[in-house]
């Protein structure tokens with residue numbers, strides 16, 4: 269089995285708003301897939317459907333060859349999701365939250381505590397004794413990352429993982445994710461606005477706009493499709509997502 273994430277004809281409608289439409293995705297084992305798109309394009313909606321948080325209006329999701337409608341619990345045991353705004357139990361201390369998850373997921377305590385300890389050292393997490401209610405956005409994100417990585421998930425979903433992180437933590441995260449993909453064949457699906465991250469880290473990139481996938485491939489393939497060889501991902505992204513008028517906007521600002 270090499271297809272780890274499969275989405276077929278996914279659609280999500282909120283009231284009259286079609287947030288995602290006709291979306292087909294296939295992500296293979298050990299791949300780091302970057303999901304890019306402008307604000308409101310449908311990235312978070314997609315990642316929530318792929319992780320079983322939102323029910324699609326139409327279409328199907330298969331993760332690790334299991335169907336989300338019939339095997340949701342089995343899937344959730346094997347995947348981890350770091351949302352853009354992690355919601356956690358505010359009245360717990362960091363280590364209590366980690367312990368709680370170890371019990372829920374039936375993890376080997378000794379092994380997992382050791383792994384969590386290594387992760388905390390790498391990300392300079394020294395606040396597990398504090399209540400989560402006192403954490404900053406970045407601290408919450410780091411804790412959510414740490415408890416997700418400690419579970420050694422087969423598939424890891426990350427929504428804007430570097431937004432709240434300082435430069436050092438973002439760099440460590442990049443290295444850590446690459447290592448997980450290469451050594452443990454962890455499949456990683458991440459959304460990001462940081463094009464440099466997508467460019468340097470992701471094996472394949474999908475670009476979504478107005479709920480539809482408008483381009484997909486390796487950076488090389490995207491360049492070929494656009495008929496250009498020297499463009500940065502930023503230029504390609506702006507071109508594909510309607511950034512042609514970008515120069516005009518800057519000009520107007522300067523007027």
Ligand SMILES: Nc1ncnc2c1ncn2[C@@H]1O[C@H](COP(=O)(O)OP(=O)(O)OP(=O)(O)O)[C@@H](O)[C@H]1O
Pocket residue numbers: 282285286287305306307308309310311312313314
């Ligand atoms: N619960 C909801 N109810 C109504 N509309 C929603 C809901 N969630 C998302 N939307 C709408 O669906 C569209 C896609 O939103 P989504 O959050 O998926 O975008 P995004 O690509 O993650 O954007 P960003 O880059 O800003 O995070 C937007 O128009 C948004 O307003």
Ligand SMILES: [Mg+2]
Pocket residue numbers: 311312313352427
């Ligand atoms: Mg989003």
